[in-house]
Amino acid sequence: MSNNSRRISLILGGFMAIVLIAGTILPLFSNNAQTTTQTTDPTAIPSPTFPAPVTDFSGISFDQVYLHPSGLYTIAQPTGWAILNPVTQSEVAQVGMNNGENLSVIDAYIQKPALPVADAQGISDTLTRDVLAQTWTRYNRWEETNRRIEDDRLIIDFSIVFNRQDYVARQVSWTDGQYIYSVRVVAPSNAIDLLHFLLDNLPATLHPVPGMDVAPFNWQAFYDPYAYHILRYPQTWSQQDVAAGRTASIIGTQGESMRVEISDLSGALDETAASDYVTSMVPNATILSVEPVTRDSADGFGVAYSTSNADGEPFSGYALLLTTGDGKLHTVNLRFPGSAIDLSTLPAATEAAAAEPTASADATPEPATSDPNAAYRDYATIMETFHIIEPIPLSADSLPPTATPLPTLPPTATPTETNTPEPTATSTSTNTPEPTATSTNTPVPTATNTETPEPTATDTPQPTDTAEPTATEVSATATPNS
Numbered sequence: 001m002s003n004n005s006r007r008i009s010l011i012l013g014g015f016m017a018i019v020l021i022a023g024t025i026l027p028l029f030s031n032n033a034q035t036t037t038q039t040t041d042p043t044a045i046p047s048p049t050f051p052a053p054v055t056d057f058s059g060i061s062f063d064q065v066y067l068h069p070s071g072l073y074t075i076a077q078p079t080g081w082a083i084l085n086p087v088t089q090s091e092v093a094q095v096g097m098n099n100g101e102n103l104s105v106i107d108a109y110i111q112k113p114a115l116p117v118a119d120a121q122g123i124s125d126t127l128t129r130d131v132l133a134q135t136w137t138r139y140n141r142w143e144e145t146n147r148r149i150e151d152d153r154l155i156i157d158f159s160i161v162f163n164r165q166d167y168v169a170r171q172v173s174w175t176d177g178q179y180i181y182s183v184r185v186v187a188p189s190n191a192i193d194l195l196h197f198l199l200d201n202l203p204a205t206l207h208p209v210p211g212m213d214v215a216p217f218n219w220q221a222f223y224d225p226y227a228y229h230i231l232r233y234p235q236t237w238s239q240q241d242v243a244a245g246r247t248a249s250i251i252g253t254q255g256e257s258m259r260v261e262i263s264d265l266s267g268a269l270d271e272t273a274a275s276d277y278v279t280s281m282v283p284n285a286t287i288l289s290v291e292p293v294t295r296d297s298a299d300g301f302g303v304a305y306s307t308s309n310a311d312g313e314p315f316s317g318y319a320l321l322l323t324t325g326d327g328k329l330h331t332v333n334l335r336f337p338g339s340a341i342d343l344s345t346l347p348a349a350t351e352a353a354a355a356e357p358t359a360s361a362d363a364t365p366e367p368a369t370s371d372p373n374a375a376y377r378d379y380a381t382i383m384e385t386f387h388i389i390e391p392i393p394l395s396a397d398s399l400p401p402t403a404t405p406l407p408t409l410p411p412t413a414t415p416t417e418t419n420t421p422e423p424t425a426t427s428t429s430t431n432t433p434e435p436t437a438t439s440t441n442t443p444v445p446t447a448t449n450t451e452t453p454e455p456t457a458t459d460t461p462q463p464t465d466t467a468e469p470t471a472t473e474v475s476a477t478a479t480p481n482s
Helices: 001-038 120-126 127-134 194-199 270-279 373-383
Strands: 065-067 073-076 080-090 091-100 104-111 139-149 154-163 165-175 182-190 220-223 231-233 238-239 246-249 259-262 288-294 300-306 315-324 330-339
Touching: 073 154, 091 182, 104 194, 120 139, 120 154, 120 165, 127 139, 127 154, 165 246, 182 194, 231 330, 231 373, 270 288, 270 315, 270 330, 300 330, 315 373, 330 373
Parallel strands: none
Antiparallel strands: 065 073, 080 091, 091 104, 104 182, 139 154, 154 165, 165 182, 220 231, 238 246, 246 259, 259 330, 288 300, 300 315, 315 330
């Protein structure tokens, strides 16, 4: 082959190689260009908007009062706010209130701090960012925007984001040297005037109930809105047959029983009358002691006695009888297992004996001394909480259930005797069956338990839940559901 022919062959081969490589690579660039061209920006999600804020506060009243189930305090329940999930723990008693129309949440509580807090500065020292963070866990984002002390009250402002919406909150806290009291309001960012209105009125309505803090925080209360007497008892006990103005029964977990009632006082109440009253209620009672008792403006007697149940097992009891100026007798009678236990003469509680340090490394410390009267001290504490207090204008959420009246039978006509002639011997019996009463099985109407839905705003979150504080929390906050 000549040189020219060889040269032409090489040129053709190189050209074909270039064509093949270009056919492989160029589509890649083409695909990338096409993909880039087809990419579009995502559609922006519209942010939900709040309803128009309420500007006329004349329809919001603070006349109705909510009594916390612990009996430790009362607070006004503003018109339009519903009670949510009250909490009673060993160191805090909290309640939340929700308004689904205004998207506003109120949170109120009292707390027994681990260490004494003397003033607002002491409260501020306890409310660190870590502590506050526990109260905002259900929100997307929160920030403290301001903190100040005014009139010995700590005021903290917050900026909050929930479901891409901005909320504002303010917490007001104060102390009496023993407990911390707090009220917090969460509201939409366009309803700051509502937040100010609520906090201008609510803190002044939070009042501890006198005499109730002698019992543990996590006890609950029985209050009769007709008789105005109140007491507290362990949370594991249960109320039975409770209705305003009627005898209430409260049952314990270890065979205890307690009756609380009000009656008209006939004659003067002295030691003899008090003893006679107890023996009339408990016929087989043996009186152990009678002592005078004064509770605020009420006077009376405490009567300790021993008795037994139907099986002959020994029981003890203590009845507290208090009289008021309106001629009423308020009584609470507690019976519990135990032989001849007089709650009025229990020895003072003693501290557990501490183990003495010894020089010997293998020495075993002496066991702590137990208090054999610990259970009986709880019974004495129950009786100590029995008080007659000023009437509370309770809200509907605080009222006990209304007693259902017992059904009565309508009067029946008295049958009259008719002179029906006796059949003669010639008459034949038709064996007509006598009519019998037929049961119509008419169902008794019952409650349907249909829930009434709360109004909600379109495309806006409805704050409904309250964050339940733990025993270590200093600030409990209601937060909206996600």
